[in-house]
Amino acid sequence: QVHLVESGGGLVQTGGSLRLSCAASGRTFSRSPMGWFRQAPGKEREFVAATSLSVGFRSYADSVKGRFTISRDNAKNTVYLQMNSLEPEDTAVYYCAGRFDRDYSNTYYARDPDAYDSWGQGTQVTVSS
Numbered sequence: 266q267v268h269l270v271e272s273g274g275g276l277v278q279t280g281g282s283l284r285l286s287c288a289a290s291g292r293t294f295s296r297s298p299m300g301w302f303r304q305a306p307g308k309e310r311e312f313v314a315a316t317s318l319s320v321g322f323r324s325y326a327d328s329v330k331g332r333f334t335i336s337r338d339n340a341k342n343t344v345y346l347q348m349n350s351l352e353p354e355d356t357a358v359y360y361c362a363g364r365f366d367r368d369y370s371n372t373y374y375a376r377d378p379d380a381y382d383s384w385g386q387g388t389q390v391t392v393s394s
Contacts, residue, residue, distance in 0.1 A: 267291045267365045267383040274359060274388030277351055281392070285346040287361030287385055295339040296368040301346045302378055303357035303390075313359070314346060315374040322374050328354070351392045358387040 273285040285301070300315035314335035315324045323335055332351075337344040344361055362381035375381065 267363060269361055269363060269383055269385035271359065271361050271385040271388040274390045276391045276393065278393050279352060281351050282347070282349045283351065283390060285348065285359055285361075285388060285390075287344045287346075289342045289344075289363060289383075292365050294342040294363075297363045297365050298369055298374045299335075299337060299344040299364075300362045300375060300378075300381060301335060301344075301359060302362060303355075303359045304387075305357040308357075310360070310378055312376045312378065315376055316344065317374045318369060318371045322372055324374055324376055348390070351390075353392045353394045356390060356392050358389050360387045361385045 268290045269287055271287045273283060277283055298317055301313040302310050303313050304310040312326050313329055314333055316335045316337055332349050334347040363383045364381050365383055
């Protein structure tokens, strides 16, 4: 059983920055691809960013490319999402996700939420205009 806990959300003004963290426990983290998703009120959950085992392969949604950076510290079992130049459209609950069913190669990452088998509880990010 894998447990993911996000932190770092909050209220920030347009143009500001936040760094989200997601700590994993219960299974070896270093062999698992990780991702960040978000869900705004009245909208479906959408992909934000994903990383392979050692951030050698990363992917971003077009809406956040150049502003957000996903990273991970396998020694700390933690994945991060650095968010810069935040916009009101970034307001949402942010979720981290991981795929822990088996060991993965360093080239694998996933943009599809159905590819992940473990999810955190979410952290609210609100960007004021």
